[in-house]
Amino acid sequence: MPVAGPAEVRTAALRDLAADRRAVVGVVLVNALAAAAGLIGPWLLGRIIDTIQAGSGDVLSAVDRLAFGALLFTVVQTVLSWWALKIGYRFGERTAARVRERFLARTLALPPRVADHLPTGDLIARGSTDASLVAITLRSAVPEVLVAMIHALALIVAVLFLDLRLGLCGLVCLIGVGAAIRWYLRRARPVYLAVAASGADLADVVASTAKGARTVETLGLERRRSQVTETAIAQARFARLAALWLRTVLFPWSEVALALPVVGVLLIGGALYAHELVSLGVVVTATVYLRQLVGPLDTLMLWIEQLQGAGASYARVEGLADIPKEEPQLSPGTVGDRIRVDNAHYSYTGARDVLHGIDLLVQPGERLAIVGTSGAGKSTLARLLAGLDRPHTGSVTIGGTPVADLPPDQLREHVVLITQDHHVFHDTVRDNLLIAKPNATDDELYAALDAVGAVWVNDLPRRLDTELDHDTNLDDASAQQLSLARVVLADPHTLILDEATSLLDPRTARRTEQSLASVLQGRTVIAIAHRLQTAHDADRIAVMEAGELVELGTHDELVRAGRVYGQLWQTWHAESP
Template identity: 50%
Template sequence: MTAGPTTTEPSRLPVAGNTAVRRAAVDLLRGDRRAILVMLVLHAAAAIAGLASPWLLGMIVDKVTAGAGIGAVDRLAVAIVGCVLAQGLLNRYAQYVGYRFGERAVARLREEFVRRTLGLPVSVVERAGTGDLATRSSVDVNMVGTMVRDALPVVVISSAQLLLLFGAVCLLHPIFGVVALVGLPTIYLAVRFYLRRARDAYLVEGAAMAELTETLTTTAEGARTIEGFRLTDQRIHYGTERIARLWAARRATLRLRSVFFPVVEASYALPVAVVLLVGGLFLDRGTVSLGEVVAAALYLQQAIGPLDALLQWMEQTQRGVASFARVLGVGQVPPEPRGGVVVPVDQRLVVRDARFGYADGPDVLHGINLEIRPGERLAVVGPSGAGKSTLARLIAGIDRPRTGEVLLGGCPVTDLDPAQRRREIALVTQEHHVFIGTLRDNLAFAAPESTDEQMRSALVAVGADWYADLPDGLDTELGDGARDLNPADAQQLALARIVLADPHTVILDEATAALDPTTARRTERALGAVLAGRTVIAIAHRLNTAHDADRVAVLDDGRVTELGSHDELLAADGAYAALWRSWHG
């Protein structure tokens, strides 16, 4: 495994390498060193208190064998009770400190994950898909939380207890220390077998889970379209394939566990049996006492608990490490380049010989040349798949052309700082989102400093008449579990955000497609008044939008085939004229 980011598919987000995971784990622990020190001290004290009971019990056996009185035995028994109580209290506070440390560490991890996710380029998020990102933000972060909160303290406790127990056995008699190691070769081989395969197996399982989540999400979101085009059987087959991949990945991890756990558990009883056998031989020779044999056997029996816990949580830790690598992989995606303070000399948009293709595919735009004057309304029309939305993404700076350039005021759009670019150019698509929160919260995303009156004016400007019927006005809760907006209302909410953002250039990529024709026409008229004086590029699916534009660009097979006003293109009797005649029957 390499130290850098790795991934199996170009569309998936990367996975951090071992070196990056180790470095991030050290940084996570270093962030709360005091809590870790307190936790280690408390666990060490609890482990030492736990060592006293077998030793004291061995003393009781020797004193009873020697004919000691009841008083001496009772005092030792009281001491055992005291040690057990002390161990319980120390463990309790050690776990309390450990859990608090774990929650703080996970909180920092979640905050960092959100920060990195919000910094991802839009194009990367779209290629990765919602399933991969959603799985990393929920399943993987929770798995890391379990590892830090639960597994790490157990590993620390168990390791400390095993070292102390082994030391106690060696102090009783060196031969007992040698015998105590008899089960380690088998455990070592089983652990080595497991660790060499576990991380990759759990990474495959995580990727399969992401694919299934993506499939279920897209199927649920597009349920009506699937039913309308009679694609139900196809989606069921597709989902079944993803379930089969996840099941195969989980069977692979299950096979590892089915080898690992039976082998190590079978090795637990071997040291105890050998100590009793060897102890009996030494007892006959008078080399050791009966109490020492009993204490050694109890120590090794007591070691089964922390050893079993350590190996059990080792399996959980492998899951956690794999999830940690997936979480850290989000931060290894290069962020959007943040240029210096670049001030475009004007608001003129120029697309010069721009070519673009997705990933390693062929070009979908072929040498586009356009000049859009400030304040102009340009409509882009053409058949489905002609490249209209791709052109909109290039102009908005979401994607970078393979060759050629897109300039705003003489500056390449993709070289502008992302925040500055979004203030200059706004892209509104058919896709919209209603965030959980109040209507005011949803509008404030576009312009946090907006007043309530400005928000109301923006809603009125886009014809959002439904606002007047809300029970609590701007304080009405929206989203899941509250008031749901239908697609048309949600689209008008998205347009109201654009009014508040107040960019000088607005790209409307079929932004009124979710509205019925009457509402769409009313909204477009309202937007026309609001957007007066701004540059508007409208990807038009209704040709009345093109009729109202200053110029119309006809796109076909990734090329601009016609460019001119509505009347000029009708007079030319070309592709646009044919579309217009078809539109009007």
Template identity: 50%
Template sequence: MKMLPVADRATIRGSVAELARDEKGPLGVTLVLHLAAAVVGLAAPWLIGRIIDRVIGGAGAGEVDVLALAIGGCVVVQILLSRTAQNLGNRVAERANARLREDFVARTLRLPVSVVERAGTGDLATRSSVDVATVGNALRQVVPTVLISAIQLVAILAAVFLLHPLLGFVVLAGAPSTIAVARWYLRRAPQAYLAEGDATSRLTETLTATAEGARTVEALRLARQREREGTARITDQWTTRRATLALRSVFFPVVEFSYALPAAAMLLAGGFFLGNGWLSLGAVVSATLYSQQSIEPLDRIIIFLEQAQRGGASLSRVLGIGLVPPEPRGVATAPPGQALVVRGARFSYAGGHDVLHGIDLEVRPGERLAVVGPSGAGKSTLARLLAGIDAPREGVVSLGGVPVTELDPAERRRRIALVTQEHHVFIGTLRDNLAFAAPDATEDDMLAALAAVGAGWYGDLPDGLDTELGDGARQLNPADAQQLALARLVLADPHTLILDEATAALDPTTARRTERSLGAVLEGRTVIAIAHRLYTAHDADRVAVLEHGRISELGSHDELVRAGGAYAALWHSWHGDKA
């Protein structure tokens, strides 16, 4: 399994800057409101200091009451400013989160199918669920909280320095230890959280594969092997989470210790300054209150710094989807009614040996070609090359003289359709599921397509085309889902159709009837069938026998049977079993 890429820091900074530029007006107003709230919040400690100094100076109750009322008024104004700023900031964060999610979906849908298949469902599923949710939480909570707390902290430090520069330096007593441990943590945290995300993806992939292949696991008695695989992935995840926990177990205790230093230092230094007459008692009390007041925003920054690392790691994984080179947007077009030609095609999957070895094949327009051969011969790989999903390592696959990989993807999908035995029923109505293939199809078109593939189960649906399908609604069994996929194919009406064991989930009788119905509907179309049932080869115009990645025989059914080669042996063996 090849994991999808992750974005580097420059890409992350660029994405964040772009989001900020898109919201620069509301974001600017939010910052101004938070700054105003922070400044107003500084009034209370300063006024308390003034009250102390005025009482020592002999002020009356009336003057103290006025100052106390001023404190109450500042608290009310601060609450109003903070609430307004938070509401506006939440709207900014939600819009940014929505834009990020939309971009993620758009990038995911542009991923080449081959890249998705190599990465596996686990990595993509984790990024689209866990990582996207983590980034959303960061935008809603982490970023605003850190930003607000930073503004408050800077304002508090500025207020202390204004009281007296010496007090300003004293309030920074906890800074050296905090900065040192934060730098230590930030050097290690990004990679640690990326490793944790990677381990989660691999665990999800393993669990998904085991669940989807439960019947195969049971039939082949692979339970112990899958348990060992799952245990190994859980161990990897536990190890990576333990690594991030080890970082937090150092980081947070040091920071908590650093919180007490400014207040203690302020009391000691303030006493010294007061004894020497450098400051008034009110100034010392105000500075001490400011040092205590700084703990809350600093604590929020520290706490959310850990979540920010998670959010940053998840953002790099979300943005990493956009680093995958998009499917080539060819501009070439191929005239209709042309041959699909393979010349000297060799292909190997990443890091492996060649699966196909110098394939030469020409599929004539309107021809029905069956490809047969033993398991592992490369039949499905050849189908993928013909459909343009993968490109040959050497050689070329062309349609009307134009390499299929140079065709515009939209045109290529209109011209060549690949249907496999893996089908998906989308959550929605039957009408929605059919409309994916032909958005402009009428109800009559959809009904005709269902009838063409023998989907008799349609008549039992309570709401016809408006029946809800998928999780939480009506479930289609594998055979029905396969016929639904074939009905989509009829609606798509491609020039060339590649069936990679597309009727494998159907029983032999239904499969035979479905293929005959499809044959009538697709009359005049080019059909390439990866055949596991040899009656498909019997009905084809020509049969290509694929063995060990090479075409060993090519001809009509009768010609190959008379030749007495590999196909004849397969036919006699298969036909004898059926007799």
């Protein structure tokens, strides 16, 4: 998956800042006031020292007034800093929400044929780990970094105005800090991108292994998957150690460099005071200013390290915008309901075709069954018919329009593919169904559930308003029926069932298919299944073998022909109880 470049990340960050510019301006202004208030205390301390040294007049009263002023401005600085952080954290929460919403919107806007080929683990990592890191950074880093930058700038300017010689001395001693940051930044971006990428790869390995756990166990692939996982863990560990090495160099170097300005000013200031070129109060004030500079600079150094990781995550989150959208180029006109496949060839990798010269015409209202052994190309053909993929040669059209060129909302009105994979949202039964038809009434919802044989809804504690979560969890069969009920509500004119009832027991599957047949009467139904009883009830049967359409006809015609389908039927019929 693509990763956004530095320029794209800067543009996105500026866009997020501009979206809440009032809060940003508020943070800057209040922080500036807090920094200004913080400069008064050290200046008054210098005045106290000079007043005591002078020893003229009512020294005690003057010291008391100056000390009270220092205390007052310290309180003012504390209140203003708290107010600035409050504004900044609220800004961060709003901006983090925008980042997450933008990522979700971009994910949902991806065409199915594009989203289906994305690495699942990488997409999950970007939407969870990376998005959370960006959110945390925006929530915490923006206010704290702004506070530190403004405070540091104010202290540097104050030292320069207090005494130019001491100020320049302090700036020269800060060269070490600049060198440490420059060394770190030149190496950090690729290292932290590698950390994020290795974490995504590890998530992908874990997710794919968990999803295919049954297959792994059946085929005895536990050792191989363990080796793959160990390799991913080792790569993630290596990437994190590289980032840790950068930190072990940066932080000790910066700790030494941050102490140099104070040491330099004390040495130079002491020499100037010894030659009566500057007062003791000025030296003390400049020293306190530069000692206070350690705080904001230390904050900046800490956040610079964390911002590299956040910047890499920001680049990964924004990289979703660079995924080709394959915008449909739909010519104007009304789309019909006749599906035609003309000389379609398809390859997943471009190296070898898995479909070879498929020609098929599906009549409106026809019930077509596609059968064949595993790996014959049935599911691949279903994806082409549903517009999830497009043939690299030939065409798959509906009413003369390429199915893959239909926009998603228009495509769902014509063709819906439902597979053995299903998803139940942690929400009510009602909301799980309203995804397909937001304005559906309760009667329509119950009718859709009844159409697929989902009688279990009547046994739920709150029926349609029952929350489906860990406490009320549906088994695979019930979850699949819920998915089928969504299809009934969507009401497309063509329905493609890719082994959609494979998780149901034979009796329930038969009843569900019969219910769907009655509900979808007059609509085109393309059923892909291993159970040949489904093919027996179809108007026509298309037989796939090794990526080719080898037979097409009715059940009786194909049984009499005695070829591929006839042999499959005889074998299945003989083994059926």
